[in-house]
Amino acid sequence: MKRDVAPIDLGGVRTHALDERPSKVGTAEFAAAWGRGGLFSDFLERLPQVLAASDLKAVIAAIAAACRERRPVVFGMGAHVIKTGLNPIVVDLMERGTVSGVAMNGAGSIHDAEVAMTGRTSEEVGPALDAGTFGMAEETAAVIQRAVAAPASQIEGLGRALGAGILEAGFPFAGSSILAAGARLRIPVTVHVALGTDIIHMHPGFDAGRTGAASHLDFRILAAQVARLEGGVFINAGSAGILPEVFLKAVGLVRNLGHRLEAFTTVNLDFIRHYRPLVNVVQRPTACGGRGFNLVGHHEILLPLIAAGVIEALE
Helix, strand or coil: CCCCCCCCCCCHHHHHCCHCCCCCCCCHHCCCCCHHHHHHHHHHHHHHHHHHHHHHHHHHHHHHHHHHCCCCCCEEEEHHHHCCCHHHHHHHHHHHCCCCEEEEEEEHHHHHHHHHCCCCCCCHHHHHHCCCCCCCCCCHHHHHHHHHHHHHHHCCCHHHHHHHHHHHCCCCCCHHHHHHHHHHHHCCEEEECCCCCCCCCCCCCCHHHHHHHHHHHHHHHHHHHCCCCCCCCEEECCCCHHHHHHHHHHHHHHHCCCCCCCCCCEEEEECCHHHHHHHHCCCCCCCCCEEEEEECCCCCHHHHHHHHHHHHHHH
């Protein structure tokens, strides 16, 4: 049977020696097997010097270097960080002086306040939405509304007012609250609210005007930290939209005002790749200098790994 197209002739293929070909990975970059009884720093050292493992070690080194040089390490976070049980990790880093500032979205402040009040948070949205009860917890809205109504919210910002309110109320789990830790340690914890996105915005006592003013003040507080970020680190963990946008605007603002912001490190942590954090945290701010890292993985694994690595590196 006659073919329409004859198979290509391989007789003229040119080859070369394997030793002449550049290779991207070799045994020098391979992992080392684990030995029982080693230190956590030994574990990190035995990871392969390849791809995400290499980036993980670079992120740990950047945070440790910023701490040694007394440069800011600002931790931006979505509510998922709280919902995966990581408050103790964040609070510990704040107490050690490793994290110099925290920025969270409105949902983060709600879940953090609920943890302080009851030691529990995060309702099942589906059944509650069907029943018309989703987001209608009275105590949650009341606590945040009291903080918004306090004079401190318009003077020191929303995050500081919420943290101070949690401490003053003497809630039983205040020790697990990131907001309370910020007020207690005098570390900025800023809250960046998008009106209409949070459950408390549905409650009749919600004050949109004061909330917006307090959150805008928090934006200015965060921007003041970004203005000193040269040589430091900004981390975005689990915020796919709000914090990447807030951070990008803060970068634009401080550069407009003449602050030097070139050699610094940005890190995005999430369990899937999102467009907005990739461009607004990892790529665009570091385009004229610095380094950006995008680590894909679950917060409940990645963040404790990074925190432990930094503690080992510093101590």
